Amino acid sequence: MSILVNKNTRLLVQGITGRDGSFHTQKMIDYGTKVVGGVSPGKKGQLVSGVPVFNTVADAVKETGANTSIVFVPAAFAADAVLEAAEAGIELVIAISEGVPTLDMVRITPYITKRGTKLIGANCPGLISPDEALVGILPGSIFKKGNIGLMSRSGTLTYEMVYQLTSNGLGQSTCVGIGGDPVAGLYFQELLQMFDDDPETDAIVLLGEIGGDAEERAAQYIIDHIKKPVVSFIAGQTAPPGKRMGHAGAIISSGTGTAAEKIAAFENAGVQVARQPSDIPELLKKLLKM
Amino acid sequence: MKIHEYQAKEILSQYGIPVTMEVLCYTVDEVQTATEQLGFPVVIKAQVLTGGRGKAGGVKLVRNADEATTAAEKILGMDIKGYTVEKVLVAQGVSFVSEIYAGITIDRNTKSAVFMVSREGGVEIEEVAKDNPEAILKFSVDPDLGIAPFFARKIAFALFDDLKLVNQAVDLFQKLYKVFIDNDASLVEINPLVITSDGKLLALDGKMTFDDNALFRQPVIHALNEPSEDEIKEIDAKEKGLTYIRLDGSIGCMVNGAGLAMATMDMIKLYGGEPANFLDIGGSSNPQKVIDAMNLILSDKGVKVVMINIFGGITRCDDVAKGLMAALEQIKIKVPIVIRLSGTNAKEGLEILKSANLPTVETMSEAAQKAISLSEDFLR
Numbered sequence: 001m002s003i004l005v006n007k008n009t010r011l012l013v014q015g016i017t018g019r020d021g022s023f024h025t026q027k028m029i030d031y032g033t034k035v036v037g038g039v040s041p042g043k044k045g046q047l048v049s050g051v052p053v054f055n056t057v058a059d060a061v062k063e064t065g066a067n068t069s070i071v072f073v074p075a076a077f078a079a080d081a082v083l084e085a086a087e088a089g090i091e092l093v094i095a096i097s098e099g100v101p102t103l104d105m106v107r108i109t110p111y112i113t114k115r116g117t118k119l120i121g122a123n124c125p126g127l128i129s130p131d132e133a134l135v136g137i138l139p140g141s142i143f144k145k146g147n148i149g150l151m152s153r154s155g156t157l158t159y160e161m162v163y164q165l166t167s168n169g170l171g172q173s174t175c176v177g178i179g180g181d182p183v184a185g186l187y188f189q190e191l192l193q194m195f196d197d198d199p200e201t202d203a204i205v206l207l208g209e210i211g212g213d214a215e216e217r218a219a220q221y222i223i224d225h226i227k228k229p230v231v232s233f234i235a236g237q238t239a240p241p242g243k244r245m246g247h248a249g250a251i252i253s254s255g256t257g258t259a260a261e262k263i264a265a266f267e268n269a270g271v272q273v274a275r276q277p278s279d280i281p282e283l284l285k286k287l288l289k290m
Numbered sequence: 291m292k293i294h295e296y297q298a299k300e301i302l303s304q305y306g307i308p309v310t311m312e313v314l315c316y317t318v319d320e321v322q323t324a325t326e327q328l329g330f331p332v333v334i335k336a337q338v339l340t341g342g343r344g345k346a347g348g349v350k351l352v353r354n355a356d357e358a359t360t361a362a363e364k365i366l367g368m369d370i371k372g373y374t375v376e377k378v379l380v381a382q383g384v385s386f387v388s389e390i391y392a393g394i395t396i397d398r399n400t401k402s403a404v405f406m407v408s409r410e411g412g413v414e415i416e417e418v419a420k421d422n423p424e425a426i427l428k429f430s431v432d433p434d435l436g437i438a439p440f441f442a443r444k445i446a447f448a449l450f451d452d453l454k455l456v457n458q459a460v461d462l463f464q465k466l467y468k469v470f471i472d473n474d475a476s477l478v479e480i481n482p483l484v485i486t487s488d489g490k491l492l493a494l495d496g497k498m499t500f501d502d503n504a505l506f507r508q509p510v511i512h513a514l515n516e517p518s519e520d521e522i523k524e525i526d527a528k529e530k531g532l533t534y535i536r537l538d539g540s541i542g543c544m545v546n547g548a549g550l551a552m553a554t555m556d557m558i559k560l561y562g563g564e565p566a567n568f569l570d571i572g573g574s575s576n577p578q579k580v581i582d583a584m585n586l587i588l589s590d591k592g593v594k595v596v597m598i599n600i601f602g603g604i605t606r607c608d609d610v611a612k613g614l615m616a617a618l619e620q621i622k623i624k625v626p627i628v629i630r631l632s633g634t635n636a637k638e639g640l641e642i643l644k645s646a647n648l649p650t651v652e653t654m655s656e657a658a659q660k661a662i663s664l665s666e667d668f669l670r
Binding site for chain 2: 109137181210237250
């Protein structure tokens with residue numbers, strides 16, 4: 001098994017005719033993901049990498065039975081695209097778009113919650129269950145099927161981590177990039193629970209970064225609910241206060257959101273925090289008695 | 291994006307929130323004229339885009355013309371945390387009976403706007419949050435309802451018993467929320483919101499920051515932007531597709547991806563060095579981007595060594611290496627470079643760089659250690 005995406009994922013690409021949408025559609029198909037359709041208003045009838053394009057998500061769902069969608073539309077229209085997917089009954093939406101206004105995310109949250117739609121992102125690289133489905137812009141070739149669940153606020157840091165896991169013989173059940181924005185969809189707590197419930201995941205890697213208090217909340221959640229071992233790395237230990245470190249959400253404001261606080265919270269929860277990413281494989285091997 | 295107090299109060303005023311009578315001044319003469327207009331006492335306040343101006347001596351209450359001149363001379367031109375004070379706000383002195391805090395920001399956890407009020411206004415709210423967190427009352431706002439009258443009353447009754455004050459507060463809170471929503475703010479704050487001696491609510495100070503992601507649809511707010519020297523560099527970089535933040539160390543960094551860029555800085559620090567910058571070049575092997583990034587790093591004279599840390603994902607390392615080669619042929623670089631390439635086609639990429647005699651390493655930790663030792667050699 002795995003979480004969120006697998007062989008039963010039937011994927012729709014919103015913004016499939018755009019540069020990024022069409023490029024990554026091909027990559028996802030190459031990986032073996034079942035891409036069943038695309039949406040681009042006014043482009044009905046076109047084919048992108050052999051995938052039929054529809055005007056609306058509702059039409060696409062009706063024709064293809066899609067249950068998951070990935071959003072590549074420009075940031076200004078991303079929130080609307082997520083709403084459209086939720087309205088059409090899509091169960092899981094992955095928003096790749098970078099630069100979505102925070103209040104747009106705030107506005108759509110009640111509706112998608114009401115519809116029971118799960119959202120990942122925005123401003124995220126997507127997710128992958130190795131050998132089953134790649135839904136995102138992650139480089140499929142570095143992943144390997146296995147028993148480590150990974151969640152991360154950063155894209156390239158995820159790749160770096162996965163590369164080291166794979167090189168050390170540690171495969172992954174599912175890797176989820178939750179995105180770098182202050183208000184995002186599924187977050188650490190929900191994913192920790194999913195990995196804890198997944199019989200094929202034996203240990204969890206959580207890659208955090210400065211800004212907000214999601215790591216502190218995750219630490220408390222681990223104490224209260226999580227049975228499987230969790231290891232972590234927190235990026236931004238040297239970041240200056242008041243500056244956005246690339247990600248909109250990665251900012252130390254008024255002295256809170258520092259790496260030191262997050263590391264302390266995890267250590268208090270019995271989570272081992274690596275001083276550098278390359279220490280993570282060893283920590284995992286010890287925990288899994290490999 | 292931050293704006294000045296005087297700009298924040300102009301916005302509050304446009305939405306019908308009562309603010310102090312005040313005049314913006316650039317010179318001592320203008321301050322004198324302003325005091326003649328407003329009468330004494332007045333408060334002279336430095337207008338800088340950073341906090342802590344009170345502690346730095348940038349706020350003075352003055353009672354006569356001599357005091358006003360002395361204070362204006364002292365504050366204008368003053369340095370507050372690296373920002374030079376170029377303008378001051380001269381505000382009418384107000385007698386008040388109590389100070390309140392009112393602010394709206396985004397709560398990442400509830401994924402909603404949160405209205406915060408406190409009877410302990412007039413001091414830094416962060417200090418209240420630390421020392422006496424229960425003194426701050428928080429109300430999550432349902433975006434579908436906004437600040438409905440009942441909701442505003444609930445907040446107001448948490449602060450006041452006097453119905454006259456409650457009614458004023460209900461009106462003010464609804465307007466404040468409208469400021470927040472209409473302008474895509476990430477923070478609006480009135481601290482202190484005072485109850486004047488004659489029982490009126492009045493905003494003595496105002497602070498606002500805005501969501502950078504939403505500036506594309508907020509042209510009026512965007513026009514208020516006054517970037518500092520460092521920020522101008524950051525904006526120029528952004529236009530070239532680079533995210534750059536200058537720091538004080540000696541090791542220049544060029545990395546693809548924000549998280550990896552932060553982790554790279556952390557590695558440098560872990561091994562005893564100091565990063566000179568944060569720089570995310572995004573996911574591209576375009577030589578022009580590497581050239582732009584290199585020029586940006588080297589524009590900082592403190593840089594003694596450049597560390598390039600690239601993880602090839604969808605972008606292949608051999609393409610990145612070719613991009614680097616093309617870039618390095620075009621610009622003369624006097625400081626040593628350390629290149630770490632890993633990920634897709636790393637072997638091929640490293641071969642290309644090795645054949646050009648460029649020092650390469652395979653891991654991030656190695657790169658950090660090598661960069662530090664090179665920077666030390668350079669200093670010797």
